[in-house]
Amino acid sequence: MSEGPEPLTLVWFRDDLRVDDHEALTAACADGQVIGIWIRERRDDNGLGPRPLGGAARWWAHESLRVLEAELAQLGIPLLFAAGSAADIIPQVAADLEVDAVRWSRRYAPASRRLDAQIKAQLNEAGCAAHSHSGALLVEPWTVSPQGGDFYKVFTPFFTAVRDRTVGDVLPPPRQQKALPEARLRSVGAHPWASDLDGLGLLDGTGTGSGDFASARTPQWWATTVAEHWSPGCREAARRLRSLSEGIDDYAEAHDVPADPDSTSGLSPRLRFGELSPRQLLRSAWDVPEVSEDDRHAWIRQLYWREFSWHLAYHLPRVETEPMRPGFAHFPYEDDPEALGHWQDGTTGIALVDAGMAQLWQTGWMHNRVRMVAASFLTKNLLIHWWHGEQWFWDTLVDADEANNPVSWQWVAGCGADAAPYFRIFNPERQCERFDPDREYVDRWLGRGPGGLTQAERSGGDDEPIVDLRTSRQAALAAYDRMKNESAGSNW
Template structure:
């Protein structure tokens, strides 16, 4: 009996075994499988940020542990995938490569280049949809033009029915060992050296907040679906509570699939809280849909009128924002949470983004770039869509003149000041009435709390009223020019 040929499974943003259509398709061929991950060192795709690389390291190690439990492993290489994958195919004699579709223009172009080289080697290139709920081309308007409004897209999405149920881990996995001895073009990757920070080891602190691995992520989904989901509609905006799912990092790297989360939450019965959360998963798909149809999303305003906006250049104020030293406590709390944990509460993300783009009038792309480097869950679609949403420059965007007032946001979503106290501890002794705006506190209150503004905590780097007026003036100029 002829043995089925070897297949490669090329892992990318899908570092799991369950609900992995590419792995399932490879296992169904009946032959042995070689799993591979390529740390892309080419210039074809935007280099990952530092925080993402830290989380990637843990996720890859966890994936290898999972594969070893099934008798396999993951070969981790570095280089240009357009060269590495065909070279690996030629070296091993594999007759098929399995992976998942990618939706970013540059990634799709890279995959097409790989496909052409594999075709010349008589090796099939099989792609499945495994990182989103639905293929971005499956939700269409009657005219065939892309949706520009989430609510309309969401109706179209729901009209297609429930997303398919997640797949189990394939039952029959047979793995191939491979030696790379003498293959100079196939360079094994030293994960720690390539991905982990060393001097200083700023990632060490993040390890206190995150666990890696498919089993750990599945446990988080279970806990969320049975606890916080029941109060999600209101609890998600309580900045000091654990009301959000905190699943975005696992979605970003594909340690979890969106279908797994969808079905775990859907099965809890229809409630406003559940429906709100499912629409948040929908927003993630909509972000990829938007990037697919607007490849320039991370670099260009999707509303051309804002190309005329006169953004300010202020390296000093940008640095103060990055370091959580703006003198606006709720903004600084969010930025410090980001720096320490690699993640930020969603309400805080909106507040800090609005402050940068509106009150400081600094280009949203500066913020998008900082989030790209410091968020463990930063992806090309959601990061850019959400920044353009807050800045008012993109699809489905909040109007530019909608400027978040940090004091009102703190009063509404951190009424007891617990979030600010947690992340801006130098203000912890202030009464809650003075916590959001310490510059308005009387000298006696500040003295009692042991605070001297400008010494223990910065004075505001901008007057909120003046910043708002400046932003509105700049906005009006874009409309009149």
């Protein structure tokens, strides 16, 4: 009596572009044969699904998927591509390929979770098993809450509650599978939903996550600038992980020094796209023998800040657009497109801010200390709504994710999860004196920006500050006082 065909599982890759420590992939390979798929998703008419990728992130996704496709091919696993509504595509792919099950790594933004629940119900109704797995977070949001409360709203108590939790062992990559039958392989590309990687349009400048922002202005910019600074993909991520000690050593003291290329590990985009799992990073951080405990714990604390951001995003469905502190809905922000344009182009006349914006435009990344300074300057010295800055970062950062980006912006703007009062306003000149005293970082980046122009060329030769720091700080505090009077008793 001949044996029947092996079970076939479809693994839906999302922000988990790796083969190591991938619970969904490991489980699928243990069941039988596997086919992978990645979808360039769009939100449906009800707002369900992930936030569309910004320009720099789309470039990263394209390059990382190219590497993942090759890695899976070595395991005998084809990777399919499609673009559109996942609610339409996944059930159709499952039916066309006659798969027995679909597996994926869980997402935590409410709009994506509702979509995934809908797709799971569709699959089950069609007689196809659907399984979700952990892998994007160390601590899933529904597993932690304060006594007598619904969720943590300040980072330190959250970190205290979760930092000693066991996270499990890192999973090895699965073994190579048997080749799929030729008939099945021939059918893979014969369906109307099928595409190749280039056909997804990730590099064509369309469908940005933030309207007419950076990638709409320069659709091919990232391929000639950001590409000079990064090599996306899980292969390079694994290589960088092996040298993690360089990013942790002296981290407690040096992580605020933007001119030092080794002051951070540079792994944030690897984590954002799941080229590395947070469990891999945590395990590696604990295993690095030649660093001090202060450096190790300072670095791990930053890893858990990302966890906290997702904890908040899970509980606050509108964190992308609405202030966590309701009173800030009354904040008297200014509508000043000219000042916003100066900030975006790095022509504010404030050296540290302009250097940071130039670094962002050229590399798709900005040092975290400078991010805070640039964000504070926009929201407090220019009194421009944090949403405009969040949108710009979404479109120009390679590591912007749905949780960390808006949560961090709200933290700096004073309307987010923070016990500190609004009057924490970063003075960019003092920040430069403290963290870039020799102006190494400033001098490195001030001559670069959009179009390769120098700061003087971009500003028409005028390098005077567009706002007085002292006067604008006083105006910000006065605006805060007006908001408090209008929203007395409002809290979250």
